[in-house]
Amino acid sequence: xxxxxxxxxxxxxxxxxxxWDRPLQEWDPSLLLEVPQRGISRHVVRFVASGGRxxxxxxxxxxxxxxxxxxxxxxxxxxxxxxxxxxxxxxxPHDQEAILVTRYLEYSMSYRWLxxxxxxxxxxxxxxxxxxxxxxxxxxxxxxWGDCSLSNTLFRPxxxxxxxxxxxxxxxxxxxxxxxxxxxxxxxxxRERVGGELLDLQSGDLLPSVIxxxxxxxxxxxxxxxxxxxxxxxxxxxxxxxxWRVAERLQRLNDLGFDVGEMELVTSDEGAKLRVETRVxxxxxxxxxxxxxxGLEVQERxxxxxxxxxxxxxxxxxxxxxxPVSESFxxxxxxxxxxxxxxxxxxxxxxxxxxxxxxxxEVLEHRWFLSxxxxxxxxxxxxxxxxxxxxxxxxxxxxxxxxxxxxxGPKG
Amino acid sequence: MASIEMRNIVxxxxxxxxxxxxxxxxxxxxxFMILVGPSGCGKSTLLRMIVGLEDITxxxxxxxxxxxxxxxxxxxxxxxxxxxxALYPHMTVYENIAFPLRxxxxxxxxxxxxxxxxxxxxxLKEHLERKPANLSGGxxxxxxxxxxxxxxxxxxxxxxxxxxxxxxxxxxxxxxxSRLQRRLGITTVYVTHDQxxxxxxxxxxxxxxxxxxQQVASPRELYEQPVNLFVAGFIGSPPMxxxxxxxxxxxxxxxxxxxxxxxKRAAAVRGRDLLLVGIRPEYFEDASLVDEAKRPLGSMFRxxxxxxxxxxxxxxxxxxxxxxxxxxxxxxDLSRELDSEELRTQAIVSIDxxxxxxEGREAEFWLDSRKVHVFDPTSGENLTxxxxxxxxLTRLATQDRVEQLDESRGGAARVGAA
Numbered sequence: 001x002x003x004x005x006x007x008x009x010x011x012x013x014x015x016x017x018x019x020w021d022r023p024l025q026e027w028d029p030s031l032l033l034e035v036p037q038r039g040i041s042r043h044v045v046r047f048v049a050s051g052g053r054x055x056x057x058x059x060x061x062x063x064x065x066x067x068x069x070x071x072x073x074x075x076x077x078x079x080x081x082x083x084x085x086x087x088x089x090x091x092x093p094h095d096q097e098a099i100l101v102t103r104y105l106e107y108s109m110s111y112r113w114l115x116x117x118x119x120x121x122x123x124x125x126x127x128x129x130x131x132x133x134x135x136x137x138x139x140x141x142x143x144x145w146g147d148c149s150l151s152n153t154l155f156r157p158x159x160x161x162x163x164x165x166x167x168x169x170x171x172x173x174x175x176x177x178x179x180x181x182x183x184x185x186x187x188x189x190x191r192e193r194v195g196g197e198l199l200d201l202q203s204g205d206l207l208p209s210v211i212x213x214x215x216x217x218x219x220x221x222x223x224x225x226x227x228x229x230x231x232x233x234x235x236x237x238x239x240x241x242x243x244w245r246v247a248e249r250l251q252r253l254n255d256l257g258f259d260v261g262e263m264e265l266v267t268s269d270e271g272a273k274l275r276v277e278t279r280v281x282x283x284x285x286x287x288x289x290x291x292x293x294x295g296l297e298v299q300e301r302x303x304x305x306x307x308x309x310x311x312x313x314x315x316x317x318x319x320x321x322x323x324p325v326s327e328s329f330x331x332x333x334x335x336x337x338x339x340x341x342x343x344x345x346x347x348x349x350x351x352x353x354x355x356x357x358x359x360x361x362e363v364l365e366h367r368w369f370l371s372x373x374x375x376x377x378x379x380x381x382x383x384x385x386x387x388x389x390x391x392x393x394x395x396x397x398x399x400x401x402x403x404x405x406x407x408x409g410p411k412g
Numbered sequence: 413m414a415s416i417e418m419r420n421i422v423x424x425x426x427x428x429x430x431x432x433x434x435x436x437x438x439x440x441x442x443x444f445m446i447l448v449g450p451s452g453c454g455k456s457t458l459l460r461m462i463v464g465l466e467d468i469t470x471x472x473x474x475x476x477x478x479x480x481x482x483x484x485x486x487x488x489x490x491x492x493x494x495x496x497x498a499l500y501p502h503m504t505v506y507e508n509i510a511f512p513l514r515x516x517x518x519x520x521x522x523x524x525x526x527x528x529x530x531x532x533x534x535x536l537k538e539h540l541e542r543k544p545a546n547l548s549g550g551x552x553x554x555x556x557x558x559x560x561x562x563x564x565x566x567x568x569x570x571x572x573x574x575x576x577x578x579x580x581x582x583x584x585x586x587x588x589x590s591r592l593q594r595r596l597g598i599t600t601v602y603v604t605h606d607q608x609x610x611x612x613x614x615x616x617x618x619x620x621x622x623x624x625x626q627q628v629a630s631p632r633e634l635y636e637q638p639v640n641l642f643v644a645g646f647i648g649s650p651p652m653x654x655x656x657x658x659x660x661x662x663x664x665x666x667x668x669x670x671x672x673x674x675x676k677r678a679a680a681v682r683g684r685d686l687l688l689v690g691i692r693p694e695y696f697e698d699a700s701l702v703d704e705a706k707r708p709l710g711s712m713f714r715x716x717x718x719x720x721x722x723x724x725x726x727x728x729x730x731x732x733x734x735x736x737x738x739x740x741x742x743x744x745d746l747s748r749e750l751d752s753e754e755l756r757t758q759a760i761v762s763i764d765x766x767x768x769x770x771e772g773r774e775a776e777f778w779l780d781s782r783k784v785h786v787f788d789p790t791s792g793e794n795l796t797x798x799x800x801x802x803x804x805l806t807r808l809a810t811q812d813r814v815e816q817l818d819e820s821r822g823g824a825a826r827v828g829a830a
Contacts, residue, residue: 040498040499040500040501042497042498060576061575061576063575063576064576149498151498176426179467181464181465181467181484181485182465184484184485184486185464185465185484185485185486188485188486191515192512192515193498195511195514195515196498196500196511196512196515197500199500199503199507199511199514200500200501200502200503201502203500203502203503203504203507204501204502206502214514214515214517217515218515
C-alpha cells in the first residue's frame with residue numbers, strides 16, 4: 001500500500017494504524033465515527049477521528065482519487081472554498097479502489113438539514129444564492145465542476161449568512177478559462193441536480209410546503225447569470241464620473257462577497273472603460289486581522305462582527321481610562337473578559353451545535369433583541385444566559401460537529 | 413435520431429497543439445460508433461466537440477443534417493448517458509426516471525407515456541414503484557439509462573462509462589448497453605480506451621492516434637485487415653506478435669524459421685530489407701496436434717518455451733526471440749504508445765488446452781502462414797493488407813446493422829424516437 005499526503009499532517013498520524021488493507025465497508029464500527037447522512041454519495045464514505053480532528057474517507061478508483069486529491073490541493077492553495085484533502089491511499093491489496101482522505105469541515109451543515117430545519121431562518125433563496133456564489137467563484141478560477149449539486153456542497157453558518165464549500169471534485173476539470181458554453185452547461189447540470197434533490201426531499205416529506213422544487217431549480221440559471229454579470233461586466237462611463245464609479249463598483253463587489261484583484265481603466269474620447277479582475281479567493285481581510293489580534297480562527301463575516309465588538313469594547317475602555325488604549329491591549333482584554341466567558345458558559349450538552357464564533361454572534365444578536373424589548377442594554381452576560389436557555393436548544397443535536405462528538409462521548 | 417457527420421474537424425489549443433487533427437467521420441443514423449485509442453489520442457476531445465463542451469477550431473460538425481458548430485450544448489439535444497447517475501432515495505424508480513421531465517414541465521400524461529415505454533425497454537416495469545435502495549447494481553445503472561431515454565435525444569453519447577465499475581458490473585453493463593442500443597436503434601457514440609469494449613460493442617470502430625484517424629471499420633475488418641502496425645497492435649488481446657523478418661524470394665526469414673508467402677503478398681514486400689511480420693497468437697499451434705492435411709498450409713519451427721499458461725479452455729505459451737536493436741527500439745516505442753506493459757520480444761502463442769508442451773523445453777510449433785501480415789517497420793504501413801477483403805467484412809457488418817434496425821423500428825413501439 002502507498003500513502004500520499006501533504007505535510008504537515010501530524011494530526012493524522014493516528015490514521016496510519018487503521019486497517020487500510022480492508023474494504024471500508026468491513027471496518028469495525030468502533031474505529032468509525034457516526035456522522036448523520038450528509039447527502040447522496042455514489043461511493044462508500046466513512047468518518048474517523050484522530051488527534052481531535054475528524055476525517056472523511058471515500059473509496060474511489062485510483063484515477064479519480066489522484067485527480068481529486070490534486071485538484072483539492074490546488075483549490076485550497078488558491079483560497080477557493082473547498083474541503084481540504086489530507087491524502088490518498090493507493091495500491092491496496094486485491095485490486096481494491098483507492099481511498100481519498102479529506103479533513104472534515106467542522107460546523108458544516110448539509111442542505112437536508114438546512115431545508116428541513118425547524119429554525120427556518122435560512123431560506124431557500126439564501127441557500128441557492130450561496131451555491132451560485134460558489135459556482136461563480138469556481139468558474140472565475142477556470143474550474144468546471146460537472147456535478148454541482150446540494151449534495152456536493154456543505155454550508156457553514158457565518159454570522160447569520162451561509163458560506164458554501166465544494167466537497168466533491170471527482171468530475172471537476174481545470175481549464176485556462178471557461179467558455180460561455182461550458183459555464184452554461186455546468187449551470188444546466190446544477191439545475192437538474194438541485195431540482196432532483198429538492199424533489200427527493202419533497203417525496204420524503206422533508207421540504208417545507210412553501211418551497212417549490214421546480215421553481216427553485218429554474219431560478220438557478222438567472223441567479224447565476226446575474227451574479228456572473230455583476231462580477232465580470234465591463235463598464236463604460238464618462239471620464240468625469242470615473243472616481244465615484246470605480247468606488248461604487250468596488251463597494252458593490254465587496255458587498256457580494258468578492259475581492260478585486262486588479263482594475264483596469266482605459267480612457268478614450270468616448271469615455272472610460274472599466275474592467276475588473278475579481279479574485280477567486282474568499283475575502284479574508286477581517287479573518288486575518290482577527291487572527292493577528294486574538295489568535296481566533298473564524299470565518300469572514302464572523303470576524304467582521306467580532307472586530308466590531310472589539311472596537312466598541314476599546315471605546316469603552318478608553319472612556320473609562322480617560323485616555324488612548326492600544327488596539328492589541330483592547331483585543332487581549334476583550335478576549336479574556338468578553339469572548340471567552342460567553343464561549344465557556346455554553347452548556348455542556350449544547351457544545352458543538354454551532355461554532356463558538358457563531359454562538360457569540362448570535363448572543364450579540366440576542367442582546368440587541370432583548371435590549372430593544374427592555375428599552376435598556378441588558379448586557380452580554382444576561383443575553384448569553386437567555387440565549388442558552390431559549391435559542392440554542394432549538395438547534396437539533398444531529399448538527400453537533402463530529403470533532404466534539406468524538407471528544408465528548410465514548411466511541412460510537 | 414440523427415446522423416452525425418464530421419468534416420475536417422480540428423481542435424487546436426492555445427499552445428498550437430492539435431488535439432484533434434483533420435478528422436472526417438460519418439456516423440449513420442442508428443449506428444453504434446466507437447472512438448478508441450490510447451490516452452491522448454483525441455477521442456474524448458472529439459466527443460466533447462460533438463456535445464459542444466469544446467469549441468471547434470475548424471471544420472464542420474453536422475448533426476441530423478444541421479451544422480451545429482455554433483449551437484450551445486443544450487440546443488444540440490444530445491444525451492450524455494450516465495452523466496448523472498445519482499439515485500434519489502425517497503423517490504420511486506418511476507420518479508427517478510421522470511424527474512428531468514418534471515423539471516422541464518412536461519405534461520403528466522406525456523411523462524407517464526415516456527417513462528412507461530423506457531421502463532419497458534429496460535425491463536424495469538415491475539420495479540417502478542420501488543425505492544432505488546431495493547435495486548441491484550445493474551438495475552440502478554438502468555435507471556440512469558432511463559433518464560437518458562426519456563429525454564428523446566438525437567443521439568446517446570458515452571464517455572468511458574464503465575471505467576469506474578468493477579469487472580463484474582462492467583461485463584453486465586456492456587451487454588446491457590449493447591442490447592439497449594439495438595432495441596432503440598439510436599445513434600450512439602461511445603468513447604473508450606478498452607479494445608475489448610470497442611470490439612464487442614460497436615458496429616464500427618474508429619481508431620485514433622495522436623488526434624488522427626488511423627482506420628474506421630467493423631471490428632472484424634480491424635482485426636483481420638489492419639491498415640498499420642498501430643491498429644494491428646492495439647486491436648486484439650493478447651496482442652499480435654511482431655517478429656523481425658527479411659524477405660528472400662517468396663519467403664520471409666524470421667526467428668521462427670521461414671514463412672512462405674503467396675504470390676500477391678510476396679510481390680508486395682519484394683525488394684525490401686528489414687520487415688516486421690505480424691502473427692496473431694491463434695495462428696500458432698502445437699505441431700503435434702495439427703492435422704496432416706493442414707500442415708502444408710503453414711510452416712513448422714522449433715523453439716524453447718519460457719512460460720505456459722493453462723486456462724482450462726485455452727492455453728498460451730511464451731516464446732522469447734532475438735531481434736535487432738532497431739526493431740526492439742521500434743517495438744518498445746509502440747508498446748509505450750499503446751499503454752501496454754510488455755516489451756514485445758517474446759511471442760505469445762495460443763495452443764490447444766490439451767497440448768503437453770512444457771515450460772523450459774524445446775517444442776515444435778506450426779504457424780498458419782496464410783493470415784500473417786507484413787509491415788514496414790519505419791512507416792508502420794501494412795504492406796499485405798487486402799483492402800477489398802476488409803471492405804467486404806465491414807459491408808457485411810453494415811448489412812447486419814441495417815437489418816436489425818429495420819426490425820427494431822418496424823416491430824416494437826418506437827421508444828426514444830424524436
